[in-house]
Amino acid sequence: MSAAPDTPRTAVRRRTRILRLIVLIILVLATLALAWWQYTRWSESGSFQNLGYALQWPCFGAFFIYVWKKIGDYEDELAETGVSPTVREKQQQAAQGDFSEIDPALLPERPTLDVDTFNELNKPQRRRGEIRDDFR
Template sequence: MSEENRPKKRVRISHLIFLTLAVAATLGLAYWQWTRFRAGSGTFQNLGYAIQWPAFGAFIVYAYRRYIQLENEYAETGVAPVELEKQQRQAQGEVTEISEDFLPERPTMDVEEFNAHNEPRRRRKEQ
């Protein structure tokens, strides 16, 4: 199959099952932390986790949707979204990379020269 005729990524049942299980797990962990917070020995740390776990679940859904979107953009254009953005910035005249001439050259050193620079100057006292 050529680069230009890539099929679009579609949502699969296995992906939905995984997403459902992952979000259900985060909601279950949030409920568990909420019950610990409501218990007599609960702390505000438990409340923080009870709020945090659903946010993790929402992030899982967001990350999956973004993955599908980026893969479909790649299928349509044949260019990775990062490369496409870089090309658009270059077309607008924005600097995206530092030229090699701008930076000074790195010094090179062979093993003998390195060892000469790092030779220990003090000797241990013998007992």
Template sequence: MSRSLLTPRWLLLHALFIVATIATGFLAVWQWDRAHEAGGSFQNLGYALQWPLFGAFTIYLWIKLMRMELRRDVDDTEPEAVEQPAAREADSSGGEPPEATARRKRPLLPPPAPPVDASEDPELAAYNRYLAELNEADRRAS
């Protein structure tokens, strides 16, 4: 098990998932017993069959979150290995290659859409102006 899955946050999550899984088991047994009592109904039987599914989903979610955390740890270590060759090139040539700088500083974004003229679609042009104003206000705020 990775050390990142033993942090206080993850220990609390492990406890929460264990309690939730056990609780769904108890609720399934309780609904099963209610379905077989004199006042029980098919609704209780349906719930008795649903609670184990909720427990299975809890376990699935727990495993999925742990895998995402482990993958995030691996992804955090990989960029260093990728950037080291670029750093070696920079050391040998005296400066950092512009591609490496651009790759490291800018996130991958799609290219901007071509501008829309107001004569083509006035509503879309007005919306784009509104988005540009919001973007400019956000830049000024930060």
């Protein structure tokens, strides 16, 4: 049994996935190194701020892993269905009905002004460069 040859699209996907995995490993190792560095600063005579950072850096590493997994899920869904998740959600919303607008009957009437009334309400009170006597 021989494996089917890679199509250009799957080869690019594989290379992209490997590159993303390498970047993920570098980022996670960097966050763990920074956590260790902050922990050693705290244990030598640092403040509790250093301990907080030592606990915070692994959380960043976990976030990188979560994002990497979600991007992989989205790419797998796109490869399987041919439709991206955002387009699929828009299609589902369109099928269910558009609920993004409020019925105009629920809203109060907006006041209407003509241009002259608007300009009269927003007329400047003094001219530019004019100095008022009470500030001298």
